[in-house]
Amino acid sequence: MTTTVLLVDDHPVVRSGLRAVLDTDTVHVIGEAATGEEAITLAAHLHPDVVLCDLRLGAGIDGIQTTAALRALDPAPAVLILTTFDRDAEILGAIEAGAAGYLLKDVAPDVIVEGIHRAAGGDMFLAPDLAGRVLQGMRNPLPRLTDRELEVLRLMSTGAANKDIARNLFVTEATVKSHIAHIFTKLGVDSRSRAIHLAQETGLI
Amino acid sequence: MTTTVLLVDDHPVVRSGLRAVLDTDTVHVIGEAATGEEAITLAAHLHPDVVLCDLRLGAGIDGIQTTAALRALDPAPAVLILTTFDRDAEILGAIEAGAAGYLLKDVAPDVIVEGIHRAAGGDMFLAPDLAGRVLQGMRNPLPRLTDRELEVLRLMSTGAANKDIARNLFVTEATVKSHIAHIFTKLGVDSRSRAIHLAQETGLI
DNA sequence: CTGCATCTCAACCTTTTGGATGATGCCGAC
Protein backbone atom coordinates (compact mmCIF):
# COMPACT_ATOMS: atom_id res chain seq x y z
CA MET A 1 0.00 0.00 0.00
CA THR A 2 1.36 3.38 -0.97
CA THR A 3 1.59 6.35 1.35
CA THR A 4 0.60 9.76 -0.06
CA VAL A 5 2.87 12.67 0.81
CA LEU A 6 2.70 16.45 0.53
CA LEU A 7 6.06 18.23 0.36
CA VAL A 8 6.51 21.62 2.03
CA ASP A 9 9.75 23.47 1.47
CA ASP A 10 10.51 26.94 0.23
CA HIS A 11 13.38 25.74 -1.97
CA PRO A 12 12.26 24.42 -5.35
CA VAL A 13 15.47 22.44 -5.60
CA VAL A 14 14.85 20.60 -2.37
CA ARG A 15 11.29 19.82 -3.40
CA SER A 16 12.53 18.34 -6.65
CA GLY A 17 15.13 16.37 -4.78
CA LEU A 18 12.64 14.98 -2.34
CA ARG A 19 10.25 14.12 -5.11
CA ALA A 20 13.00 12.33 -7.01
CA VAL A 21 14.13 10.46 -3.96
CA LEU A 22 10.77 9.64 -2.41
CA ASP A 23 8.46 8.92 -5.32
CA THR A 24 8.72 5.14 -5.33
CA ASP A 25 6.25 2.28 -5.29
CA THR A 26 5.55 2.72 -1.57
CA VAL A 27 5.49 6.50 -1.39
CA HIS A 28 3.55 8.77 -3.69
CA VAL A 29 4.16 12.51 -3.69
CA ILE A 30 0.80 14.09 -4.45
CA GLY A 31 1.68 17.72 -4.03
CA GLU A 32 4.23 20.43 -3.26
CA ALA A 33 3.90 23.67 -1.33
CA ALA A 34 6.41 26.49 -0.96
CA THR A 35 4.79 28.15 2.06
CA GLY A 36 2.91 27.13 5.17
CA GLU A 37 -0.27 28.78 4.00
CA GLU A 38 -0.13 26.94 0.71
CA ALA A 39 0.54 23.69 2.55
CA ILE A 40 -2.58 24.05 4.66
CA THR A 41 -4.79 24.75 1.66
CA LEU A 42 -3.34 21.89 -0.32
CA ALA A 43 -3.54 19.44 2.56
CA ALA A 44 -7.20 20.30 3.09
CA HIS A 45 -7.92 19.35 -0.52
CA LEU A 46 -5.53 16.50 -1.16
CA HIS A 47 -5.75 14.68 2.20
CA PRO A 48 -2.19 13.36 2.17
CA ASP A 49 -1.28 10.65 4.66
CA VAL A 50 1.89 12.51 5.58
CA VAL A 51 3.09 16.08 5.22
CA LEU A 52 6.87 16.43 4.99
CA CYS A 53 7.60 19.93 6.21
CA ASP A 54 10.65 22.14 6.55
CA LEU A 55 10.85 24.33 9.63
CA ARG A 56 12.18 27.40 7.85
CA LEU A 57 9.74 28.49 5.21
CA GLY A 58 11.02 31.91 4.28
CA ALA A 59 8.41 34.60 4.69
CA GLY A 60 5.06 33.70 6.21
CA ILE A 61 4.26 31.24 8.97
CA ASP A 62 6.98 28.83 10.09
CA GLY A 63 6.98 25.08 10.21
CA ILE A 64 5.74 24.84 13.77
CA GLN A 65 2.71 27.01 13.12
CA THR A 66 2.09 25.07 9.94
CA THR A 67 2.25 21.82 11.85
CA ALA A 68 -0.30 23.02 14.38
CA ALA A 69 -2.67 24.14 11.63
CA LEU A 70 -2.26 20.88 9.72
CA ARG A 71 -2.99 18.82 12.81
CA ALA A 72 -6.22 20.75 13.27
CA LEU A 73 -7.52 19.54 9.90
CA ASP A 74 -9.98 16.68 9.69
CA PRO A 75 -8.69 14.21 8.75
CA ALA A 76 -5.34 15.37 10.10
CA PRO A 77 -2.24 14.29 8.17
CA ALA A 78 0.77 13.06 10.07
CA VAL A 79 3.44 15.78 10.00
CA LEU A 80 7.07 14.89 9.63
CA ILE A 81 9.56 17.71 10.15
CA LEU A 82 12.59 17.63 7.87
CA THR A 83 15.08 20.39 8.45
CA THR A 84 18.71 21.39 8.55
CA PHE A 85 18.68 22.69 12.09
CA ASP A 86 18.59 20.81 15.32
CA ARG A 87 17.95 23.44 17.93
CA ASP A 88 16.31 22.04 21.02
CA ALA A 89 13.50 24.53 21.38
CA GLU A 90 12.41 23.95 17.81
CA ILE A 91 12.35 20.20 18.08
CA LEU A 92 10.31 20.36 21.26
CA GLY A 93 8.08 23.04 19.74
CA ALA A 94 7.40 20.90 16.70
CA ILE A 95 6.55 17.89 18.80
CA GLU A 96 4.28 19.95 21.01
CA ALA A 97 2.56 21.19 17.89
CA GLY A 98 1.77 17.61 17.00
CA ALA A 99 4.58 16.57 14.69
CA ALA A 100 5.02 12.83 14.37
CA GLY A 101 8.73 13.11 13.85
CA TYR A 102 11.80 15.20 13.25
CA LEU A 103 14.52 14.42 10.75
CA LEU A 104 17.68 16.24 9.77
CA LYS A 105 18.21 16.89 6.09
CA ASP A 106 21.56 15.17 5.99
CA VAL A 107 20.10 11.73 6.54
CA ALA A 108 20.03 9.12 3.81
CA PRO A 109 16.92 9.03 1.62
CA ASP A 110 15.79 5.64 2.89
CA VAL A 111 15.66 6.98 6.42
CA ILE A 112 13.19 9.58 5.19
CA VAL A 113 11.13 6.89 3.51
CA GLU A 114 11.15 4.85 6.67
CA GLY A 115 10.10 7.89 8.67
CA ILE A 116 7.23 8.53 6.31
CA HIS A 117 5.90 5.03 6.71
CA ARG A 118 6.29 5.09 10.45
CA ALA A 119 4.52 8.44 10.63
CA ALA A 120 1.73 7.20 8.37
CA GLY A 121 1.31 4.26 10.72
CA GLY A 122 0.85 6.56 13.67
CA ASP A 123 4.33 6.07 15.10
CA MET A 124 6.70 8.73 16.32
CA PHE A 125 9.94 8.91 14.41
CA LEU A 126 12.97 10.81 15.65
CA ALA A 127 16.37 10.76 14.05
CA PRO A 128 18.42 8.54 16.37
CA ASP A 129 20.93 11.25 17.23
CA LEU A 130 18.10 13.54 18.24
CA ALA A 131 16.14 11.14 20.41
CA GLY A 132 18.50 11.40 23.34
CA ARG A 133 18.60 15.15 23.12
CA VAL A 134 14.83 15.38 23.13
CA LEU A 135 14.48 13.21 26.22
CA GLN A 136 17.17 15.28 27.85
CA GLY A 137 15.29 18.40 26.86
CA MET A 138 12.08 17.09 28.37
CA ARG A 139 13.82 16.31 31.62
CA ASN A 140 15.60 19.68 31.71
CA PRO A 141 12.98 21.84 30.13
CA LEU A 142 14.04 25.35 29.35
CA PRO A 143 12.37 27.60 31.87
CA ARG A 144 9.39 29.43 30.46
CA LEU A 145 10.18 33.05 29.78
CA THR A 146 7.31 35.50 29.76
CA ASP A 147 6.54 37.44 26.59
CA ARG A 148 8.10 40.54 28.05
CA GLU A 149 11.22 38.68 29.04
CA LEU A 150 11.56 37.23 25.57
CA GLU A 151 11.19 40.68 24.13
CA VAL A 152 13.99 41.93 26.35
CA LEU A 153 16.12 38.92 25.50
CA ARG A 154 15.69 39.52 21.81
CA LEU A 155 16.66 43.17 22.09
CA MET A 156 19.58 42.20 24.27
CA SER A 157 20.78 39.79 21.60
CA THR A 158 20.96 42.57 19.04
CA GLY A 159 23.52 44.26 21.24
CA ALA A 160 21.21 46.75 22.87
CA ALA A 161 22.30 48.20 26.22
CA ASN A 162 19.84 48.44 29.09
CA LYS A 163 19.28 52.06 28.22
CA ASP A 164 18.42 51.16 24.62
CA ILE A 165 16.07 48.40 25.66
CA ALA A 166 14.35 50.75 28.10
CA ARG A 167 13.84 53.38 25.42
CA ASN A 168 12.62 50.77 22.99
CA LEU A 169 10.03 49.35 25.37
CA PHE A 170 9.04 52.68 26.91
CA VAL A 171 9.94 51.65 30.44
CA THR A 172 12.66 52.70 32.85
CA GLU A 173 16.05 51.12 33.00
CA ALA A 174 15.12 49.73 36.42
CA THR A 175 12.38 47.66 34.83
CA VAL A 176 14.74 46.36 32.19
CA LYS A 177 17.24 45.36 34.85
CA SER A 178 14.47 43.60 36.71
CA HIS A 179 13.50 41.62 33.62
CA ILE A 180 17.09 40.80 32.89
CA ALA A 181 17.65 39.59 36.42
CA HIS A 182 14.70 37.23 36.01
CA ILE A 183 15.96 36.03 32.65
CA PHE A 184 19.38 35.30 34.10
CA THR A 185 17.95 33.33 37.02
CA LYS A 186 15.69 31.31 34.76
CA LEU A 187 18.48 30.56 32.29
CA GLY A 188 21.04 30.01 35.01
CA VAL A 189 23.57 32.50 33.65
CA ASP A 190 25.15 35.65 34.97
CA SER A 191 25.99 37.78 31.98
CA ARG A 192 24.16 39.02 28.93
CA SER A 193 26.58 37.41 26.51
CA ARG A 194 26.06 34.04 28.12
CA ALA A 195 22.32 34.52 28.00
CA ILE A 196 22.51 35.45 24.33
CA HIS A 197 24.67 32.45 23.57
CA LEU A 198 22.40 30.04 25.40
CA ALA A 199 19.30 31.50 23.82
CA GLN A 200 20.78 31.14 20.36
CA GLU A 201 22.01 27.62 20.99
CA THR A 202 18.69 26.36 22.21
CA GLY A 203 16.66 28.23 19.66
CA LEU A 204 14.94 30.30 22.31
CA ILE A 205 15.30 33.25 20.00
CA MET B 1 26.92 22.75 -26.57
CA THR B 2 26.43 21.17 -23.17
CA THR B 3 28.13 22.30 -20.00
CA THR B 4 29.46 19.65 -17.64
CA VAL B 5 28.82 20.14 -13.94
CA LEU B 6 30.04 18.61 -10.70
CA LEU B 7 27.66 18.92 -7.73
CA VAL B 8 29.03 19.42 -4.22
CA ASP B 9 26.60 19.32 -1.32
CA ASP B 10 26.53 17.31 1.87
CA HIS B 11 22.80 16.63 1.59
CA PRO B 12 21.94 13.70 -0.67
CA VAL B 13 18.46 15.11 -1.14
CA VAL B 14 19.76 18.41 -2.44
CA ARG B 15 22.12 16.65 -4.82
CA SER B 16 19.25 14.62 -6.22
CA GLY B 17 17.18 17.75 -6.56
CA LEU B 18 19.89 19.60 -8.38
CA ARG B 19 20.52 16.68 -10.66
CA ALA B 20 16.82 16.41 -11.45
CA VAL B 21 16.53 20.11 -12.07
CA LEU B 22 19.77 20.73 -13.94
CA ASP B 23 20.31 17.67 -16.06
CA THR B 24 18.91 18.99 -19.32
CA ASP B 25 20.14 19.17 -22.91
CA THR B 26 22.39 22.15 -22.12
CA VAL B 27 23.71 21.03 -18.75
CA HIS B 28 25.15 17.64 -17.96
CA VAL B 29 25.80 16.59 -14.37
CA ILE B 30 28.85 14.37 -14.50
CA GLY B 31 29.42 13.82 -10.80
CA GLU B 32 28.42 14.41 -7.20
CA ALA B 33 30.53 14.95 -4.10
CA ALA B 34 29.43 15.13 -0.48
CA THR B 35 32.57 16.77 0.87
CA GLY B 36 35.12 19.31 -0.25
CA GLU B 37 37.88 16.74 -0.32
CA GLU B 38 35.85 14.44 -2.51
CA ALA B 39 35.01 17.36 -4.77
CA ILE B 40 38.65 18.19 -5.36
CA THR B 41 39.53 14.60 -6.22
CA LEU B 42 36.58 14.21 -8.53
CA ALA B 43 37.17 17.53 -10.27
CA ALA B 44 40.77 16.59 -10.93
CA HIS B 45 39.60 13.46 -12.74
CA LEU B 46 36.39 14.56 -14.40
CA HIS B 47 37.40 18.08 -15.49
CA PRO B 48 33.92 19.58 -15.19
CA ASP B 49 33.29 22.98 -16.76
CA VAL B 50 31.58 24.17 -13.63
CA VAL B 51 31.52 23.04 -9.99
CA LEU B 52 28.32 23.89 -8.16
CA CYS B 53 29.29 24.05 -4.51
CA ASP B 54 27.50 24.57 -1.21
CA LEU B 55 29.29 26.66 1.38
CA ARG B 56 28.40 24.49 4.35
CA LEU B 57 29.76 21.01 3.82
CA GLY B 58 29.34 19.45 7.23
CA ALA B 59 32.60 18.12 8.62
CA GLY B 60 35.82 18.75 6.69
CA ILE B 61 36.83 21.76 4.70
CA ASP B 62 34.22 24.39 3.88
CA GLY B 63 33.09 25.74 0.55
CA ILE B 64 35.55 28.62 0.47
CA GLN B 65 38.56 26.40 1.02
CA THR B 66 37.16 23.99 -1.55
CA THR B 67 36.79 26.82 -4.02
CA ALA B 68 40.38 27.91 -3.55
CA ALA B 69 41.63 24.34 -4.05
CA LEU B 70 39.48 23.84 -7.14
CA ARG B 71 40.72 27.06 -8.71
CA ALA B 72 44.27 25.83 -8.25
CA LEU B 73 43.61 22.83 -10.48
CA ASP B 74 44.71 22.80 -14.09
CA PRO B 75 42.45 23.19 -15.92
CA ALA B 76 40.50 25.02 -13.26
CA PRO B 77 36.73 24.62 -13.29
CA ALA B 78 34.54 27.67 -12.76
CA VAL B 79 33.10 27.50 -9.24
CA LEU B 80 29.55 28.60 -8.60
CA ILE B 81 28.52 28.90 -4.95
CA LEU B 82 24.98 27.84 -4.18
CA THR B 83 23.98 28.20 -0.59
CA THR B 84 21.22 29.10 1.83
CA PHE B 85 23.10 31.82 3.62
CA ASP B 86 23.91 35.30 2.53
CA ARG B 87 26.38 36.55 5.08
CA ASP B 88 28.59 39.27 3.71
CA ALA B 89 31.92 37.90 4.82
CA GLU B 90 31.23 34.57 3.19
CA ILE B 91 30.19 36.05 -0.12
CA LEU B 92 33.31 38.19 -0.23
CA GLY B 93 35.41 35.27 0.92
CA ALA B 94 34.08 33.04 -1.82
CA ILE B 95 34.72 35.65 -4.46
CA GLU B 96 38.22 36.25 -3.16
CA ALA B 97 38.81 32.52 -3.35
CA GLY B 98 37.98 32.65 -7.04
CA ALA B 99 34.30 31.80 -7.22
CA ALA B 100 32.61 32.88 -10.43
CA GLY B 101 29.30 33.47 -8.72
CA TYR B 102 27.10 33.19 -5.70
CA LEU B 103 23.50 32.06 -5.72
CA LEU B 104 20.97 31.55 -2.96
CA LYS B 105 19.20 28.22 -2.84
CA ASP B 106 15.77 29.71 -2.98
CA VAL B 107 16.16 30.90 -6.57
CA ALA B 108 14.27 29.30 -9.42
CA PRO B 109 16.00 26.41 -11.20
CA ASP B 110 16.41 28.30 -14.47
CA VAL B 111 18.39 30.97 -12.67
CA ILE B 112 20.81 28.28 -11.61
CA VAL B 113 21.04 27.01 -15.17
CA GLU B 114 21.68 30.53 -16.39
CA GLY B 115 24.33 30.98 -13.73
CA ILE B 116 26.04 27.78 -14.81
CA HIS B 117 26.22 28.88 -18.42
CA ARG B 118 27.46 32.32 -17.51
CA ALA B 119 30.08 30.82 -15.22
CA ALA B 120 31.17 28.37 -17.90
CA GLY B 121 31.55 31.30 -20.27
CA GLY B 122 33.89 33.02 -17.86
CA ASP B 123 31.35 35.54 -16.59
CA MET B 124 30.69 36.49 -13.02
CA PHE B 125 27.19 35.72 -11.87
CA LEU B 126 25.71 37.12 -8.69
CA ALA B 127 22.11 36.78 -7.61
CA PRO B 128 20.64 40.24 -8.31
CA ASP B 129 19.68 40.88 -4.69
CA LEU B 130 23.26 40.12 -3.65
CA ALA B 131 25.06 42.22 -6.21
CA GLY B 132 24.33 45.50 -4.45
CA ARG B 133 25.32 44.09 -1.11
CA VAL B 134 28.62 42.88 -2.46
CA LEU B 135 29.53 46.23 -3.96
CA GLN B 136 28.52 47.84 -0.68
CA GLY B 137 30.72 45.33 1.14
CA MET B 138 33.67 46.13 -1.10
CA ARG B 139 33.26 49.82 -0.49
CA ASN B 140 32.85 49.37 3.28
CA PRO B 141 35.14 46.46 3.85
CA LEU B 142 35.01 44.93 7.29
CA PRO B 143 38.19 45.93 9.07
CA ARG B 144 40.74 43.16 9.18
CA LEU B 145 40.93 41.55 12.59
CA THR B 146 44.14 39.82 13.52
CA ASP B 147 44.09 36.11 14.31
CA ARG B 148 44.35 36.85 17.97
CA GLU B 149 41.52 39.31 17.85
CA LEU B 150 39.32 36.81 16.04
CA GLU B 151 40.14 34.26 18.67
CA VAL B 152 39.08 36.66 21.40
CA LEU B 153 35.96 37.59 19.47
CA ARG B 154 34.99 33.97 19.11
CA LEU B 155 35.43 33.28 22.81
CA MET B 156 33.53 36.45 23.61
CA SER B 157 30.64 35.26 21.49
CA THR B 158 30.30 32.11 23.54
CA GLY B 159 29.55 34.27 26.54
CA ALA B 160 33.02 34.13 28.06
CA ALA B 161 33.95 36.94 30.45
CA ASN B 162 37.31 38.68 30.13
CA LYS B 163 38.60 36.49 32.94
CA ASP B 164 37.54 33.34 31.09
CA ILE B 165 39.10 34.50 27.87
CA ALA B 166 42.31 35.34 29.68
CA ARG B 167 42.47 31.90 31.27
CA ASN B 168 41.67 30.27 27.99
CA LEU B 169 44.42 32.06 26.09
CA PHE B 170 46.98 32.00 28.90
CA VAL B 171 47.34 35.77 29.04
CA THR B 172 46.35 38.37 31.58
CA GLU B 173 43.01 40.11 31.67
CA ALA B 174 44.80 43.32 30.71
CA THR B 175 45.81 41.77 27.43
CA VAL B 176 42.31 40.59 26.76
CA LYS B 177 40.94 44.05 27.45
CA SER B 178 43.52 45.44 25.09
CA HIS B 179 42.46 43.07 22.32
CA ILE B 180 38.81 43.82 22.97
CA ALA B 181 39.43 47.54 22.82
CA HIS B 182 41.03 47.06 19.41
CA ILE B 183 38.17 44.88 18.22
CA PHE B 184 35.64 47.48 19.30
CA THR B 185 37.42 50.29 17.51
CA LYS B 186 37.77 48.26 14.34
CA LEU B 187 34.14 47.19 14.37
CA GLY B 188 32.91 50.57 15.49
CA VAL B 189 31.00 49.29 18.51
CA ASP B 190 31.21 49.86 22.23
CA SER B 191 29.91 46.73 23.87
CA ARG B 192 30.59 43.03 23.60
CA SER B 193 27.00 42.21 22.73
CA ARG B 194 27.05 44.63 19.82
CA ALA B 195 30.35 43.20 18.67
CA ILE B 196 28.93 39.70 18.85
CA HIS B 197 25.83 40.70 16.98
CA LEU B 198 27.76 42.44 14.24
CA ALA B 199 30.20 39.58 13.91
CA GLN B 200 27.39 37.08 13.56
CA GLU B 201 25.48 39.20 11.09
CA THR B 202 28.43 39.69 8.79
CA GLY B 203 29.67 36.16 9.11
CA LEU B 204 32.90 37.28 10.72
CA ILE B 205 32.57 34.34 13.07
C1' DC C 1 68.57 49.49 10.34
C1' DT C 2 64.21 51.17 10.93
C1' DG C 3 59.63 51.61 10.81
C1' DC C 4 55.27 49.14 11.48
C1' DA C 5 52.12 45.84 13.17
C1' DT C 6 51.15 42.66 16.70
C1' DC C 7 50.96 40.82 21.19
C1' DT C 8 51.74 41.51 25.65
C1' DC C 9 50.92 43.98 30.09
C1' DA C 10 49.81 47.95 33.48
C1' DA C 11 47.46 51.84 35.93
C1' DC C 12 43.66 54.88 36.20
C1' DC C 13 39.11 56.20 35.75
C1' DT C 14 34.09 56.11 34.18
C1' DT C 15 30.14 53.68 32.84
C1' DT C 16 27.55 49.65 32.60
C1' DT C 17 26.06 45.57 34.46
C1' DG C 18 24.46 42.47 37.81
C1' DG C 19 22.66 41.17 42.66
C1' DA C 20 19.69 41.91 46.59
C1' DT C 21 15.59 43.56 48.33
C1' DG C 22 11.34 45.58 48.36
C1' DA C 23 7.16 48.17 46.85
C1' DT C 24 3.09 49.03 43.84
C1' DG C 25 -0.70 47.95 40.70
C1' DC C 26 -3.05 44.65 37.75
C1' DC C 27 -5.32 40.55 36.48
C1' DG C 28 -6.87 35.98 36.49
C1' DA C 29 -7.55 31.55 39.18
C1' DC C 30 -9.36 29.32 42.96
Place this chain on the structure above:
DNA sequence: GTCGGCATCATCCAAAAGGTTGAGATGCAG
Protein backbone atom coordinates in the same frame (compact mmCIF):
# COMPACT_ATOMS: atom_id res chain seq x y z
C1' DG D 1 -11.75 38.12 48.22
C1' DT D 2 -7.33 36.58 48.40
C1' DC D 3 -3.37 34.64 46.45
C1' DG D 4 0.13 34.30 42.96
C1' DG D 5 2.32 35.72 38.73
C1' DC D 6 3.59 39.64 36.11
C1' DA D 7 5.15 44.18 34.97
C1' DT D 8 6.55 48.24 36.78
C1' DC D 9 9.90 51.05 39.42
C1' DA D 10 13.42 52.20 43.20
C1' DT D 11 17.80 52.13 46.00
C1' DC D 12 22.17 50.48 47.23
C1' DC D 13 26.19 48.08 46.45
C1' DA D 14 29.78 45.27 44.15
C1' DA D 15 31.78 43.56 40.07
C1' DA D 16 32.62 43.68 35.29
C1' DA D 17 33.28 46.09 31.27
C1' DG D 18 34.96 49.89 28.60
C1' DG D 19 38.23 54.17 27.50
C1' DT D 20 42.74 56.15 27.72
C1' DT D 21 47.41 56.18 27.77
C1' DG D 22 51.69 54.25 27.58
C1' DA D 23 55.29 50.86 27.21
C1' DG D 24 58.30 46.60 26.37
C1' DA D 25 59.14 42.52 23.16
C1' DT D 26 58.96 40.40 18.78
C1' DG D 27 59.28 39.88 14.05
C1' DC D 28 58.77 41.20 9.44
C1' DA D 29 59.29 44.21 5.28
C1' DG D 30 61.28 47.96 3.02
